[in-house]
Amino acid sequence: MKYKRILLKLSGEALMSDKSYGIDSSLLEKYSQQIKNIHDKGIEIAIVIGGGNIYRGIESEKSGIDRVQGDYMGMLATLMNSMALQSHLEKLECDTRLMSGFNIDQVCEPFIRRRAIRHLEKGRIVIFGAGLGKPYFTTDSTASLRAVEIEANIVLKGTRVDGVYDSDPEKVKDAIKFNEISFDEAYERNLKIMDMTAFTLCKENNLPIIVFDMNKPGNLVKLVEGKKVGTLIY
Numbered sequence: 001m002k003y004k005r006i007l008l009k010l011s012g013e014a015l016m017s018d019k020s021y022g023i024d025s026s027l028l029e030k031y032s033q034q035i036k037n038i039h040d041k042g043i044e045i046a047i048v049i050g051g052g053n054i055y056r057g058i059e060s061e062k063s064g065i066d067r068v069q070g071d072y073m074g075m076l077a078t079l080m081n082s083m084a085l086q087s088h089l090e091k092l093e094c095d096t097r098l099m100s101g102f103n104i105d106q107v108c109e110p111f112i113r114r115r116a117i118r119h120l121e122k123g124r125i126v127i128f129g130a131g132l133g134k135p136y137f138t139t140d141s142t143a144s145l146r147a148v149e150i151e152a153n154i155v156l157k158g159t160r161v162d163g164v165y166d167s168d169p170e171k172v173k174d175a176i177k178f179n180e181i182s183f184d185e186a187y188e189r190n191l192k193i194m195d196m197t198a199f200t201l202c203k204e205n206n207l208p209i210i211v212f213d214m215n216k217p218g219n220l221v222k223l224v225e226g227k228k229v230g231t232l233i234y
């Protein structure tokens with residue numbers, strides 16, 4: 001296998017599929033099966049899942065909720081997605097642990113770095129919920145910081161598109177896809193891969209990112225086998 005330990009980032013929006021809000025459980029079922037497939041190969045897996053399908057802090061002010069309050073609501077949204085994913089993984093008999101960025105003891109453990117690493121070593125799939133537990137961050141920043149902390153080999157960012165393009169492929173017809181691109185070039189071209197905090201953290205810690213289409217079954221297995229899928233940012 002190409003990687004020993006990975007951090008998989010799933011966006012909340014991807015969970016919506018064609019519903020206008022909420023969690024599409026058939027998608028979660030598919031994702032869980034793919035995660036199990038790489039787990040069976042002995043890969044140590046940590047997961048961060050977004051909350052954009054339920055709530056986004058940045059949009060809160062429009063509805064009269066202040067930003068910080070909205071961000072905490074967004075963190076709770078990520079926890080709901082994390083709990084749903086955990087249940088689906090458990091249905092497939094995967095051993096899992098949910099660790100939270102803020103204390104919510106009835107449903108999950110607090111994030112403790114050494115404990116998270118221990119879980120991974122024991123073959124448990126660790127889900128990091130509630131982001132970093134702090135407002136003004138995103139789940140992308142959570143993914144990069146946690147990946148650095150647990151010494152993951154790579155951040156795999158599963159999205160609805162199959163990589164990074166020079167312009168938005170959902171809007172521009174002949175957008176060109178990169179097979180790989182350096183952090184510096186991605187920055188110069190102002191490509192939106194992750195928010196700046198997340199992007200900088202990966203760059204400064206030499207932590208590569210692969211952006212790939214999570215909705216295509218088999219992609220995750222190909223990636224951990226070292227096959228070229230999506231776009232590598234290095």
Ligand code: UDP
Nearest residue numbers: 012050051052057071074075131132137139
């Ligand atoms: N959030 C936060 N701090 C964190 C992680 C998340 O405040 O450390 C909030 C923020 O409001 C964000 C929301 O949680 O908008 C949902 O996460 P995100 O937008 O990253 O989800 P995604 O876009 O991946 O679905």
